[in-house]
Amino acid sequence: MSYTAEIIGVGTELLLGNIANTDAQVISQGLSALGINVYYHTVVGDNPERLKKALNIAKNRADIIITTGGLGPTYDDLTKQTLAEAFGKKLVMHEPSAERIRSYFRQNPNRVMTENNFRQAMLPEGCAIFDNDWGTAPGCAFLAEETYVIMLPGPPRECTSMFQHCIVPFLKTLSDAAIFSRSIRIFGMGEPMVEQKLQAFMTTMENPTLAPYAKEGEVMLRVTAKAQTMAEAREMTGPVIDWVKSTLGDVVYGLDVDSLEETVLQLLAQQGKTLSAAESCTGGLFSKRMTDLPGASKVFKGGIVSYSNEAKKSLLSVPSQLLAEKGAVSAEAALSMASGARKALDTDLAVGITGVAGPEPDERNTPVGRVYIALAAPEGEWVRSIQIGRDRRWIRNLAAHHGFDMVRRYLTGLDLSLEEK
Amino acid sequence: MSYTAEIIGVGTELLLGNIANTDAQVISQGLSALGINVYYHTVVGDNPERLKKALNIAKNRADIIITTGGLGPTYDDLTKQTLAEAFGKKLVMHEPSAERIRSYFRQNPNRVMTENNFRQAMLPEGCAIFDNDWGTAPGCAFLAEETYVIMLPGPPRECTSMFQHCIVPFLKTLSDAAIFSRSIRIFGMGEPMVEQKLQAFMTTMENPTLAPYAKEGEVMLRVTAKAQTMAEAREMTGPVIDWVKSTLGDVVYGLDVDSLEETVLQLLAQQGKTLSAAESCTGGLFSKRMTDLPGASKVFKGGIVSYSNEAKKSLLSVPSQLLAEKGAVSAEAALSMASGARKALDTDLAVGITGVAGPEPDERNTPVGRVYIALAAPEGEWVRSIQIGRDRRWIRNLAAHHGFDMVRRYLTGLDLSLEEK
Numbered sequence: 001m002s003y004t005a006e007i008i009g010v011g012t013e014l015l016l017g018n019i020a021n022t023d024a025q026v027i028s029q030g031l032s033a034l035g036i037n038v039y040y041h042t043v044v045g046d047n048p049e050r051l052k053k054a055l056n057i058a059k060n061r062a063d064i065i066i067t068t069g070g071l072g073p074t075y076d077d078l079t080k081q082t083l084a085e086a087f088g089k090k091l092v093m094h095e096p097s098a099e100r101i102r103s104y105f106r107q108n109p110n111r112v113m114t115e116n117n118f119r120q121a122m123l124p125e126g127c128a129i130f131d132n133d134w135g136t137a138p139g140c141a142f143l144a145e146e147t148y149v150i151m152l153p154g155p156p157r158e159c160t161s162m163f164q165h166c167i168v169p170f171l172k173t174l175s176d177a178a179i180f181s182r183s184i185r186i187f188g189m190g191e192p193m194v195e196q197k198l199q200a201f202m203t204t205m206e207n208p209t210l211a212p213y214a215k216e217g218e219v220m221l222r223v224t225a226k227a228q229t230m231a232e233a234r235e236m237t238g239p240v241i242d243w244v245k246s247t248l249g250d251v252v253y254g255l256d257v258d259s260l261e262e263t264v265l266q267l268l269a270q271q272g273k274t275l276s277a278a279e280s281c282t283g284g285l286f287s288k289r290m291t292d293l294p295g296a297s298k299v300f301k302g303g304i305v306s307y308s309n310e311a312k313k314s315l316l317s318v319p320s321q322l323l324a325e326k327g328a329v330s331a332e333a334a335l336s337m338a339s340g341a342r343k344a345l346d347t348d349l350a351v352g353i354t355g356v357a358g359p360e361p362d363e364r365n366t367p368v369g370r371v372y373i374a375l376a377a378p379e380g381e382w383v384r385s386i387q388i389g390r391d392r393r394w395i396r397n398l399a400a401h402h403g404f405d406m407v408r409r410y411l412t413g414l415d416l417s418l419e420e421k
Numbered sequence: 422m423s424y425t426a427e428i429i430g431v432g433t434e435l436l437l438g439n440i441a442n443t444d445a446q447v448i449s450q451g452l453s454a455l456g457i458n459v460y461y462h463t464v465v466g467d468n469p470e471r472l473k474k475a476l477n478i479a480k481n482r483a484d485i486i487i488t489t490g491g492l493g494p495t496y497d498d499l500t501k502q503t504l505a506e507a508f509g510k511k512l513v514m515h516e517p518s519a520e521r522i523r524s525y526f527r528q529n530p531n532r533v534m535t536e537n538n539f540r541q542a543m544l545p546e547g548c549a550i551f552d553n554d555w556g557t558a559p560g561c562a563f564l565a566e567e568t569y570v571i572m573l574p575g576p577p578r579e580c581t582s583m584f585q586h587c588i589v590p591f592l593k594t595l596s597d598a599a600i601f602s603r604s605i606r607i608f609g610m611g612e613p614m615v616e617q618k619l620q621a622f623m624t625t626m627e628n629p630t631l632a633p634y635a636k637e638g639e640v641m642l643r644v645t646a647k648a649q650t651m652a653e654a655r656e657m658t659g660p661v662i663d664w665v666k667s668t669l670g671d672v673v674y675g676l677d678v679d680s681l682e683e684t685v686l687q688l689l690a691q692q693g694k695t696l697s698a699a700e701s702c703t704g705g706l707f708s709k710r711m712t713d714l715p716g717a718s719k720v721f722k723g724g725i726v727s728y729s730n731e732a733k734k735s736l737l738s739v740p741s742q743l744l745a746e747k748g749a750v751s752a753e754a755a756l757s758m759a760s761g762a763r764k765a766l767d768t769d770l771a772v773g774i775t776g777v778a779g780p781e782p783d784e785r786n787t788p789v790g791r792v793y794i795a796l797a798a799p800e801g802e803w804v805r806s807i808q809i810g811r812d813r814r815w816i817r818n819l820a821a822h823h824g825f826d827m828v829r830r831y832l833t834g835l836d837l838s839l840e841e842k
Contacts (some may be wrong), residue, residue: 017449018634043462213439283712284705287726291704302732305708311723359631
């Protein structure tokens with residue numbers, strides 16, 4: 001059978017728009033990979049009455065209710081009490097959790113422990129308890145009538161970690177099938193084209209399934225197989241991945257990776273090559289994304305944010321004449337920046353990015369969204385010219401995408417020019 | 422009277438965890454500033470039956486229903502049809518919207534117009550129609566019985582823009598009071614301390630209200646006043662802001678700004694000063710945040726991401742001996758990086774950031790989370806040493822916060838050292 005789930009976010013800060021409901025997003029991704037259908041998300045404030053009403057609605061439309069938030073020690077954290085009442089459970093003191101809380105405060109002497117903190121150790125009788133590796137509030141789960149009720153803490157780091165490490169294994173036991181899923185990442189082909197090429201498969205196959213997710217400027221496909229055993233399920237995904245790769249070609253940049261930069265980092269590390277960057281319109285974003293990744297220091301030696309013409313000249317040795325004749329936003333400037341960075345930072349490869357991020361065209365009337373991206377390598381230099389939208393954030397992000405894509409293509413021996421796909 | 426609202430997000434991509442529900446966040450912020458209470462968020466998939474059920478629940482608990490998503494031309498975009506049915510309205514062709522769609526495709530000849538696109542111009546009879554500046558799907562609103570129903574497109578840029586420019590003015594007309602709200606931004610004092618200092622006011626005052634919002638590493642306070650006229654409401658916020666400023670002191674860095682970097686950009690522009698950066702552990706994040714802002718090129722000349730010791734030596738002239746004796750993560754290295762950037766980029770001010778972002782301590786066993794931030798200026802140099810958590814993203818973000826805070830403090834003549842608050 002297939003279970004359905006509802007995620008209830010509890011917290012006035014969500015209703016005030018203080019934070020986005022990223023907990024629901026992470027949990028939804030995980031449930032979807034387990035083959036559990038999520039039909040509703042609900043958010044309520046720190047208000048027992050409205051939470052109780054939301055629970056009554058959820059009970060009638062979901063097999064699994066997962067709440068996030070409201071497990072803290074302050075007066076407005078009421079999830080446990082309200083759920084215990086709604087499902088007819090008593091709250092009892094859980095001594096191991098109380099001891100964990102005492103020990104947390106012993107290790108963090110700057111923090112002040114109050115009696116309220118022990119309310120976090122009061123848990124519904126007979127529930128399964130999940131330790132919190134990042135905070136003091138434990139999570140818990142119980143079965144009431146025919147509904148599985150799971151309570152997780154609200155802070156995203158605590159919630160995500162507990163969900164991945166404790167709840168996913170628990171939910172897997174509910175399913176009589178093993179589920180295995182892999183993600184395929186694509187850059188350089190839009191979602192409509194990806195869907196069109198894969199349509200025959202996506203609309204007819206039920207196991208494995210193939211579902212597309214649009215990411216900013218790229219596409220992710222998830223292949224999910226169900227079988228009796230994990231090994232079987234895993235094996236079933238293989239032919240689908242091969243078929244997707246051969247159908248879409250070299251726009252497929254990675255399996256089970258999170259980003260283009262992760263693929264680039266892996267390739268650089270495998271090949272023992274180093275990278276640097278010269279950035280104008282992206283203003284540090286390319287370097288920032290590279291160094292978001294732990295381990296980047298092994299392959300990324302640094303970058304130069306040449307946000308002014310003086311910086312392009314003095315730090316990257318871009319000739320004044322080139323800037324005067326071709327302008328700072330030109331294929332020639334991008335190439336000169338890339339080779340300048342390669343020399344200044346003494347790396348195997350270097351990326352140069354220059355463009356107009358807006359909101360206004362540059363002094364030569366180059367339109368907003370025009371970006372040149374160059375790659376310098378021992379064997380030669382390449383440059384791409386693109387025109388991408390008019391939103392500053394989008395332009396900068398896509399420009400960095402293209403920089404990483406050029407490095408990836410170079411390192412895997414692919415054509416470096418950009419085809420329209 | 423005070424209205425209550427429910428936000429219904431429509432889209433299977435939300436339930437799959439493909440995207441977070443940021444539309445609900447932005448709309449909630451706006452409603453909260455208008456004094457409209459948001460009691461529930463709901464998310465449903467592209468499923469007419471479940472959307473209809475969600476609408477029936479929402480009708481009974483909200484005066485205003487705002488839907489996001491499901492206005493596109495593809496088969497799974499069913500919001501308009503379902504809402505029209507649920508509220509007994511007919512869909513009719515809106516000719517000006519049809520013409521806008523035709524004109525959009527004339528201007529974007531790469532895109533293919535299909536008959537489906539015209540479904541976007543079918544709108545509930547007698548509704549108010551909101552043009553979409555960023556896409557083809559218009560938004561709309563109608564009053565049904567006693568419920569205000571508002572439909573917005575799902576893509577965040579389209580939704581946010583339409584909400585701010587069309588819906589906020591519309592909702593203001595519902596209120597017989599004028600509402601004026603301002604935000605106060607704070608860096609350098611935690612939320613518990615801010616709340617403790619302002620508690621007397623926050624718990625007793627009803628108009629204006631003062632509400633805290635925790636941001637990553639900082640705090641935002643919103644002061645909201647209601648009065649007969651906007652001028653009156655605005656005037657009422659003045660004394661509260663003055664009181665907050667005098668109570669909290671110089672940790673208040675701005676009014677109605679979005680970030681420390683925005684304040685820094687304004688101050689630099691006012692004073693005609695230029696800035697550059699030398700970044701190690703932040704790897705370009707400081708420069709990236711500065712250049713996120715339009716107009717940064719007037720004051721920010723560039724940065725050097727010195728992610729290797731070679732780069733620190735060759736591009737920033739950090740002495741080899743200093744690196745050998747004190748290490749790359751040291752107050753001395755941060756100071757040398759800042760003055761190196763100031764010279765290399767020829768700016769009035771420069772920030773230098775070096776630290777251990779993790780996941781591992783550095784080769785000298787400097788712990789994860791130790792960061793040194795230096796400022797170089799014509800009058801001298803300053804350095805802060807901080808120890809901040811163990812999460813890579815958090816460490817990098819806080820380190821950049823501190824860099825901006827030092828620039829702000831320098832430019833406003835404040836003490837540059839960091840007190841524990």
